[in-house]
Amino acid sequence: MSPPSGVNAQLRHLVHYHLDNGFLENALFFAGRLHALDPRNGDTAHLLALCNLRLGRYKAAFDYAKPKNHSPHLGCAYVYAQACLALERFELGAQALEKARGLWAGRNHWNKHSDTSKRHMPDAAACHCLLGKLYAAYGETKKAIDYYVDSLKLNPFMWDAFTGLCDIGAVVRPQNIFKITPEMLASISYIASNGHAINSFTSQDSFDSKNPFISTPEVDPFNPTARPGADVGLNLGGSNLLSRLNGSAPVMYGNGLYHDAETPTSNGLYRTGEDVMMGETGGPVMNDHPPEITHAPVRKTRMQNLNAAAAAAEEPPKMRQITTRTRFKTASEMNERTEIPQPVGQNGHKRTVSGHSTREQTHQVSAPPAADPTAAPPRRSVRLLNTLSSQIRPSSSRLAAATGRDAESKERRELRKAKATGAKGKAGSVSTVGRVVSGNRKPPVDTSDSMKPDSRPPSVASTLAPPPKMMVPPDTTKEQEALNWLLDLLLKIGSGYKSLSRFECDKALDAFQSIPSQQRETPWVLAQIGKAYYERSMYVEAEKVFQRIREKAPSHLEDMEVFSNTLWQLKKETDLAYLAHTLVDQDRLSPQAWCALGNAQSLQREHDQAIKCFSRATQLDPKFAYAFTLQGHEHIANEEYDKAMYAYRCAISADNKHYNGWYGLGHVYEKMAKYDVAEKHYRAAFAINPTNPLLAVRIGFVLDRMKKTEAALQQYEAAIHLDPRSTLARFRKAQILLKINCPDEALAELLYLKDAAPEDVNVHFALARTYKRLRDRTSAVRHFTIALNLDPKAQSLIKEAMDSWEDDGVEGFSSEDER
Template sequence: MAPNGVTIAALLRQTIYYHLDNFAYENALFFGERLLAHDRAAESAFLLALCHLRLGDPRSAYEVSKQYGYRGIHLGCAFVFAQSCLDLDRFKEGITALEKSRASWTAKSSIGKHTSTTRAPYPDAAAASCLLGKLYRAYDDKKKAVSCFEDALRSNPLMWDAFTILCDMGVDIRVPNVFRATDSFARGFDQEPSTVAETVTASIPSGPEPLQKRSVSQSVNQDSDPFDLHRQTAFQDVAGNGNPLFAEVENDLMAKIVAAQSRYPPSHGNRNGPEGMATPPAAPPVAPEQPVSRVGYPTEPPQAPPRRTRTAQPAEVNILEAPPRMSYRLGARRRERPQDPGGDISESMMKPSTLSISATERKRTASGHPVQPRPANGEEPRRSARLNVFPRSTTSKGTAGNGTIGSTATRELKKARPPVSRILRPGSSGSSVGRVVSGNRKPVEEGSMDVDHSDAVRGREPPALHAPISKPAEPESAKVDEALRWIMELLKKMATGYLSASQFKCQEALNAFTSLPRSHHDTPWVLAQVGRAHYEQANYTEAEKMFRRLRVLAPTRHEDMEVYSTVLWLLRKETDLSFLAHELVDAAWDSPQAWCALGNAWSLACDHEQALRCFKRAIQLHPNFAYAYTLQGHEHFENEEYDKALTSYRHAISADKRHYNAYYGLGKVHEKLGNYDRALSHYVAALTIHPKHAVLNCCIGTVLQRQKNIGQALSYFNKAAELAPRAPDVRLRKARALLSTGQLKSAQQELMILRDLAPDKAQVHYLLGKLAKALHDKKSAVRHFTIALSLDPKASPEIKGEIEGLEDDDGLDDSMMH
């Protein structure tokens, strides 16, 4: 008998998925080639291309998926082909593939379908739109890229990279309208199997909860669009529509086996669930009207306290039958016969009785059960009392007689049920009658033994009615809504911080990140964002603290380490910077951030040639790394290679149009070359991107001062001083401008602050000497000029000239610093 080719292909696909899920990509690649050789179908090409992509080989993935992906015939092939095109800089081809396959993904949603036992193998609208947006962005089509990222966030607000890219592109976003749990989005998570069933079997997802039962989605505002655009009506929630693209992955073989096992009754001798998993012993209490059955677990009766409906027992019992499986029907049968005179213990206990128990009749059998006293009228005791009091033994059948024991349902239940507490144990002189559930009743006090027991019992309600009913289990949809709302609130805070940081509203970003829970604030990503915010505020000491904590928490992280190295460079911490650079390079020599840090270390050591080699290596590793181009331009500027510096800065702007550091570098080069108009235009462009940067305001003020526009320059210096009140360079330039305009009193106040901030700075004492000279205080002027000369011997010609000209001062000369 020849093997079935379809079955062979199915087994090979299961093997490939198995190896992919277990990170054995080479094994998956091997079997992917076998599958494609056996079955030349689009699905086979998709799996083989996926294996190549997982192995980091986009070229092979591109070739394998091109046949079905470029024309949009197969969604999986189109997605892998587009991802390969993004990696290979073939953006137009990737855009074409996704656009041609748009009909197969535009209305798909697989949110909530990725669990430990289920997969959605093909992308949905959010994933495809996000990838298409990345391709359009790389293709330099900003308008279409923004539209695609917005579509991705509409379909799935948890598409975090779409949000961060929009922020990086400078798009203004309404964060509260993006991160919200809409009804259709929350219903996708309702399709997910329950936590208990998920660990045992890949059960079929339950349908969505009725709208009137939802707790959070009712209050969600759905009428406002996050991007002020019309919501696409083409998007439909396809949960449960039977689409094969989002069905359970067929490689989930163990889930199918367990699901098949759960269709058969469990072994009575084993109380454990499938695969040896013990049934949870402490199930939440359930009201009698809400029977519970968990998929994949033996439906044994739970402990007595949770199941208070067990107090209702029919009278007819057959103790020889094996206990059956519990089901809803048995519980329903008990509820259908509440009037059974011998089945409801609570009802029998509430009926009046002429029975009076004396202290002498309180006896027990050998097994410990109290002896039921016989009534004075000679009648037989109630059948329910005999069933509940007498020992359960094989001799009880003959003793009780066949007339009193008939049906088997109650006895089966009692054998299957775990042992419950006995009837009320008497004290030293007390007695009790009847059976109650453990924990539901208190023992009868001695003083109450003289009264009729039935009257005493009648004074209290039965346990099943009087015991406090435990709170029913919260519906699964309510739990999902509450968890989703918590996640959205967390994302709102993080998104607000990131959006503010991308717009360089650093203090607002810090406030947003500070409002995060402590556990989330002390994570690498958040600490990196906080460190960047302090760096943009020119608060380098706090930035260093944040990055140092980041290094402790994540010593292998390389992202944002180029900023940390710049912070150390600005703080002139040569030893720390060298240690960081060598640590990063030793850990990952192919990291561009590591080579930027090493280049900064060489730059701080004044070895600009070595620094340029390091920055060149970083660019080779990451050709679109804008920060590496900027650092390279700074080194060319230090070497007075202004043409090369201009080229590096322009490459940085080409890689990132919002990289204000490159505009700043262009302004510095043109200012050095005397092209003040061009320098001013580039400074203004940088300030437009980062309007609260103190250094940029100072640069604009300096250029305006050189253009003899002192009044306007002073306004920029004042703004810079407000943004960075403890920055010595900012106040130094402001003091020089005040001296130039003759505002000596204001200049003196600034210089007094500067003397406290930077007492070892030569320029501060030089300006203090000039101020004293203008005030005709020769003694103070000589003292400050002498201190400046000792701190900066290289400026001795100018300082000595100022000292010699104390007698015939011709006015202020601010020729020392530029």
């Protein structure tokens, strides 16, 4: 037995309902039912693939969204590309999006999303950004940059595109990116200039359908057309199953017509079909025989046709379930009219005090809709209102004057009948003059009364000119101020991120410090500041920043591996152990927690246990390059150079811009005395991070070992220029100066080091040898003695140097503490 025609629409509603409320398993279940009913429809395949993607089931999403032989579907192509990105099938995902370019090119959904308006299809900016990610992961850097740039041109708020450009190493100018574009100005100007159409009695639906920059929440699958007063939800007013079981009222749209049918589906080829799914434009299919009774905006609605309205004019309305009790207009209400100018609707017809377009008639009367629940309470009596109106304005014709008293007596009879049946007549005839302009009622919608015969001559009020529409001049000042503030914030954050990605730590810190304190004290910004301090080897300051993150957001796990490295550099075993166990307790499946635990084991000289922890981190996240690097450091400590080399190569494979991996490979080759190969890897790391003095020092060291003394001295001087506080660079420079017989210059560097690192045994030992070269025996003996006291284990070496005054060599000063 084939299912009814409304099942597809109801299943689609249920899928979106569960997706929006976070019940992904429920959404997947109903998506499976929907796909079984119509497996060849691209929309059903898209919903099924989307549910699997949200659940992290990338292979299933890949299979369901796979392009078929027929024309491509935008939703399927986008989900397919996202699944390919997760499954590392980058070329297939890029090809699918490229084939569907005709479906997304030119679309721009900026300023169209809200809590009541959603988009289930991507726009051009999103597709460009996803293509940039795919090509960046595939290694096509040039194409990735082009797509990222195209994405930012369409939408400067695509933060992923900006960070992707910075991570690739492209030269970006944030001041040219984070600024208001002409398209954004056109969008907010259009909304401001047309947003007051409601006050001028135009339909909100027709306004939204004409505005290309905003969307209509009324056609969203989850939002009924109108929910005034009590929310009827899925029970009434729609084409879903519950509406039909409970006696649905027709759905009202801005063109004055009524529709009551399920939402049509599409194959994704045409904009109209996709817009129905996205909630952009379009609507349900039109009925062949639209009712002529308006949809009252209350909980209980009533459907009446012309025959029922004519019959009800002769007798009071009968009570029935799920209806609104109303009374009909009396003769006095039909004849007497005030001279207060009445607004004119879109069709040029006059409007009654209730706001609806009508043409007076003598033989046929329709029941007015109930009053707006948001309006002021009705007056005590319709009779008082009519009496007051007749006093204000002279009657428009002799006929009205002659029938005034009869109308009042007839009105009394009608009121008594209404009271006898319990009808609430005041709600249907209360005056709303004085409230329409204030905007405290809903915009009226034209009815189909224009089809009725017009047998009554127009009154004086009908011949008056309509009042001017209440149009407020467009004011986009607030919107522009908000956009300028937000873009300025992104400019500051983006400038800091760009500088940090280029390892310009001083500039990055200046940019982050310019951010307002309320935004600066957030975990993400604080983490960037902490990483900038860490790259500058300012470990004490970095520790303070990361500690603030732990205090403000204890559950924040991102960049905690940098915090653990900071504590490792500071040799704080207790703090590092506490951090590691806290992170593991919070999330045992986070690679950051296992990196912290491995650093804690490394600081305790448990290198094998540390290797296991770092290996676990790489199993949890194969793209976590830093875990591979730390694992390689531990292999070097165990003198396992082959395993260390493999770990560093895995780090480079995970992130080609991870300079620590290139540095690790150079360090392995240096340990193996392959200085020429080590120099190449050190220079590769230095090309990525040209502000790191340690890399310049390493290059100088291998050049010195290759007997390239002058080149080595230039590298040490470059390292000092990068960081005047670098003790390692100054010590290596002092060594070179002693070798080329410049003891005076070497002494100046060593004296600086003595003040900077007074407890360093190597500094005092080098000072003693320098004084030996200068024939200052007293100072040489004094520094030899200090060195002996600082390191008694080096007694034999120091005594040998004291006895041999002809030895000009200087023992190497190594710093293997850099991670």
